[in-house]
Amino acid sequence: MKSISIVFVLFVMLSMVYIIPTVYAEEDDDDDDREGFGEMKREREHQDEGIPIGTDLGNVILYGTIAAIGVSVAYTAFKITSSKRKSSPQS
Amino acid sequence: MTIKKTNPKFIVFSILLVLLVIPPTLAYADDDDDDAEDIVESLGWVAVGAGIAANVPFIAMNKIRRYALKTGSSTMQVAKQIRTVYKPILNFHIMLNSIGYFVGMSHGLMLSRHLDSVSLSLAIVMSVMMVSGLLLKYTSSRNSKLFGKLLHGQFGLVILLASLVILHIVVGDD
Numbered sequence: 001m002k003s004i005s006i007v008f009v010l011f012v013m014l015s016m017v018y019i020i021p022t023v024y025a026e027e028d029d030d031d032d033d034r035e036g037f038g039e040m041k042r043e044r045e046h047q048d049e050g051i052p053i054g055t056d057l058g059n060v061i062l063y064g065t066i067a068a069i070g071v072s073v074a075y076t077a078f079k080i081t082s083s084k085r086k087s088s089p090q091s
Numbered sequence: 092m093t094i095k096k097t098n099p100k101f102i103v104f105s106i107l108l109v110l111l112v113i114p115p116t117l118a119y120a121d122d123d124d125d126d127a128e129d130i131v132e133s134l135g136w137v138a139v140g141a142g143i144a145a146n147v148p149f150i151a152m153n154k155i156r157r158y159a160l161k162t163g164s165s166t167m168q169v170a171k172q173i174r175t176v177y178k179p180i181l182n183f184h185i186m187l188n189s190i191g192y193f194v195g196m197s198h199g200l201m202l203s204r205h206l207d208s209v210s211l212s213l214a215i216v217m218s219v220m221m222v223s224g225l226l227l228k229y230t231s232s233r234n235s236k237l238f239g240k241l242l243h244g245q246f247g248l249v250i251l252l253a254s255l256v257i258l259h260i261v262v263g264d265d
Contacts, residue, residue: 011249044253046165050209051207051209051262052207052208053206053207053208053211053217055208058207058208058210059208061208061209061212061258062211062212064212065212065215065251065255067235068248068251069216069248071247072219072242072245072248073242076238076242076245079241080237080238080241
């Protein structure tokens with residue numbers, strides 16, 4: 001019963017935390033639309049991105065990382081299986 | 092009914108509730124408010140700081156212990172002394188890395204509009220390291236423990252993580 005009441009209080013608090021900033025954010029968006037800066041701002045943000053996903057360099061970094069992780073996992077699995085083979089008695 | 096008895100369900104439910112905090116903060120961070128973006132950026136620095144504080148002493152301690160064991164009887168006393176403080180330093184390593192991981196992920200989620208390849212790669216590598224650490228800590232099976240130990244201590248992955256962090260800082264500053 002105690003845990004349920006704690007969860008309920010947490011839920012109420014977090015709901016309040018959720019609602020209040022969203023209202024503020026919506027108000028600010030309205031201001032931007034009124035002034036006509038919304039699209040310009042979005043364009044500027046897209047230009048600010050460092051190495052966007054989909055570009056050549058971006059793909060190299062992303063796929064390189066995924067490949068490196070794959071190689072590490074495969075190497076680890078290989079090491080485990082090879083050590084198990086060594087330790088198991090020969091028939 | 093105590094909290095201790097319903098521990099796993101309670102923890103999962105609490106985590107789900109805490110996740111509700113992220114959407115409003117996203118709204119703040121993607122906003123044009125410079126103060127909010129500064130706060131989210133400083134979350135990234137907190138993650139970097141936590142990572143350095145958690146890993147540098149731990150790696151240094153392990154290296155010194157191995158060196159002491161290798162060199163023989165004269166340095167064996169050092170290895171024994173290090174062994175006594177191993178557990179607290181390991182707990183410190185786990186605690187700070189967990190904080191760094193969640194702070195870093197929050198930073199990434201809050202700035203998800205600016206998502207680029209380096210950030211995504213960094214998030215993937217951090218998650219792999221975290222999962223292998225959890226495997227190492229919480230599994231009882233011998234094979235999965237060994238798998239976690241080997242994967243978590245991969246030098247290549249550590250180098251990859253460090254270089255992605257540096258690249259992320261450099262690209263983020265531009």
